[in-house]
Amino acid sequence: MAEQLFFDPNASKADKYQELIPQIEALISVEDDVTANLANVVAALKQAMSFFWVGFYIVREENMLVLGPFQGPIACTRIPKGRGVCGAAFEQGQTILVPDVDAFPGHIACSSDSKSEIVLPAFKDGEVALILDVDSDQLNDFDEVDQQHLERLMRVIETKL
Numbered sequence: 782m783a784e785q786l787f788f789d790p791n792a793s794k795a796d797k798y799q800e801l802i803p804q805i806e807a808l809i810s811v812e813d814d815v816t817a818n819l820a821n822v823v824a825a826l827k828q829a830m831s832f833f834w835v836g837f838y839i840v841r842e843e844n845m846l847v848l849g850p851f852q853g854p855i856a857c858t859r860i861p862k863g864r865g866v867c868g869a870a871f872e873q874g875q876t877i878l879v880p881d882v883d884a885f886p887g888h889i890a891c892s893s894d895s896k897s898e899i900v901l902p903a904f905k906d907g908e909v910a911l912i913l914d915v916d917s918d919q920l921n922d923f924d925e926v927d928q929q930h931l932e933r934l935m936r937v938i939e940t941k942l
């Protein structure tokens with residue numbers, strides 16, 4: 782596939798996801814290297830959705846998330862299971878939507894500009910294998926539209942883990 786994304790920058794958020802996810806699926810379907818695929822996934826999300834920060838934390842050892850491919854300002858490199866939003870999503874194995882990071886107990890502020898976030902797990906062999914973290918510099922920037930489409934994306938990513 783050509784290394785170019787096609788999307789309408791003026792489309793609604795839902796329509797952008799609808800256009801983008803099949804293109805990401807096609808892009809990663811022809812490559813088996815996990816790092817290369819995760820790097821392209823975050824680049825595609827950043828380009829199409831203009832997220833402030835988007836990146837993966839990868840499960841290393843039993844209880845530790847380590848920073849993986851991302852786009853945006855530099856970030857914390859290690860997050861223990863149960864710590865912050867990412868560590869909570871790792872522990873619970875489910876999506877966490879945070880409309881206001883200051884109201885989330887234990888939130889880890891990698892950037893003081895981050896105001897809201899959505900964090901989603903992907904699974905391999907029934908265990909959390911990695912976390913997708915998307916941060917916004919606006920309060921209350923993520924909703925069930927993001928959750929629905931990003932969860933669909935995580936199922937696509939799982940096919941390549």
Ligand code: SME
Pocket residue numbers: 834856857860864865866867868887888889890891892895898914916
């Ligand atoms: N805010 C996250 C940490 C990761 S950074 O935002 C990139 C958390 O509380 O887990």
